[in-house]
Amino acid sequence: MTTTDSGPATGLDAEGLRTRVAEFLADHDPATSDRLEFLRARFDAGLAWVHFPAGLGGLDAARELQSVVDAEFAAAGAPDNNPRRIGIGLGMAAPTILAFGSEELKKRLLRPLWTGEEVWCQLFSEPGAGSDLAALATRAVRDAGGEWVVNGQKVWTSSAHTAQWAILVTRTDPDVPKHQGMTYFVLDMTQPGVEVRPLRQITGEAEFNEVFLTDVRIPDAHRLGEVGAGWQVARTTLMNERVAIGGNAQPREGGMVGKVTQTWRERPELRTPELHDRLLRLWVEAEAFRLAGSRLRQQLAVGQPGPEGSGMKLAFARVAQALAALELELLGEAALRYDDWTMRRPELVDFTGRQAGYRYLRSKGNSIEGGTSEVLRNIIAERVLGLPAEPRTDTAVAWKDLPR
Structure with a gap:
């Protein structure tokens, strides 16, 4: 039996995972395997995120057992997925997609995200909505065909110049309070209407970017969560x-x-x-x-x-x-x-x-x-700490009526 054709593994302990890794390595020698094919096979074997569901890079195992798997692969000299390069995808996009994405989105996006084939960025902050993210103004309007048309500007976007995909929060209803009128999408950064411009920093580099979205079209299938529930996502x-x-x-x-x-x-x-x-x-x-x-x-x-x-x-x-x-x-x-x-x-x-x-x-x-x-x-x-909240006067006011 190989690890790639095994089913859900709820109840696996550390020794069981070590056995699975050993079986995988017997079939995929790190010294002779192509790096990308090795990573793809590891994902398919459920040894990428062991706490993720079976079929999505995991084995339904306990999250704390990931360190056991990683240690076994490291000891064998296996290639990793260069986690620093794809940190936004691993640390931010993946858990959000898992929690709110459709099954089709999970199957399409999670594997190339984990293997590093597709880099992700985060389109949240705006020139007028940095610390107060819920004040964002990037507008998404649904057209007659069901697609969303997005216009706006994002800023301080790490990796936008190398990213294939982005997690994006937009304003879909300006007539309700700011936290209620937001909707969350995944965006293909290579499509028409997406313009990435470098922001030069005090270090001399342009690590960050500003991103302009002009009549960018997003299918409704690329929405995460319900319409208007973008703040929760x-x-x-x-x-x-x-x-x-x-x-x-x-x-x-x-x-x-x-x-x-x-x-x-x-x-x-x-x-x-x-x-x-x-x-x-x-x-x-x-x-x-x-x-x-x-x-x-x-x-x-x-x-x-x-x-x-x-x-x-x-x-x-x-x-x-x-x-x-x-x-x-x-x-x-x-x-x-x-x-x-x-x-x-x-x-x-x-x-x-x-x-x-x-x-x-x-x-x-x-x-x-x-x-x-x-x-x-x-x-x-x-x-x-449970201290009293600061007074907030804008939480019951429609976004369109807030001073900007």
Whole structure:
């Protein structure tokens, strides 16, 4: 028996999954298999997302067992799907499609998303609706044939210049309060009417984009959730996004803290008692943040992401910026120069493989992307700590009547 023709596997334990991986590897030698064909076969065997349904990359197994599968493949030297390159698809689009997509959409989109054949981007923020996403104005109007015609502008869109697909939130009813008149779609980024323009950043790169949508047509079959229920769908995406940004697995001294401590150890002549104290405090914070992320992933294994992910993302931004600033002070004016300051269109943001000056400048975006720190503090206060909500006067007013 091969793993590719097996059915649902509810109740699989770690040893059962190790057996399945071993059977798969016996049929698909990583050393001789084509990388893409290997990844496609792994998805079809249910060993991509083990907690997803059978037939959609999973085995209906417990979510926490994914680490067992990943460890077995890594030990065998198997190719991965380059998760950093397709992080938006893996962390945001996939769980939203699984929760709200039709069976046809799930079968069409999830496999090439996981294998990396199709890159995804996220069309949420707008020039007039950043932190307040529900104020968005991009308009989708249903025509007589049942298709949706979309016009508007999105901004701060990572990977739009390489993406095949996008998750898109639109305004479909301006006559109701802002949270009620939104509808969520998946959009083919290669079709007519989609224009992607680069946004140059302080780092010298154009990692982000602005996207203009002009009479873009979307079939109703590409809608996720009900008409007018886009806010509920978007919340699923946003909660998963914050976990993806703030809750990634890291070894001790992984990420930014590892780069700063490496500099500290290699350059003893730069040390001062004051910088030493700051580094110790940040090291402890980074370690506490890492362990909290591990606990959050355990919670995710038994349910959907909740507002706790906002706390992780908030902590990630603060610690990363403080570490980048400390490294800049440690290196002095030399840190302000880095070799590859140029107008580039990168596929990936590289926080740790670049020089200190780049890390310092790029870290400034950490407190904006994936939800601003101010908005995240409100979420934590209201939904985690149970504090009284801020007064809101616009929740019962039709979107068209809101001042803009």
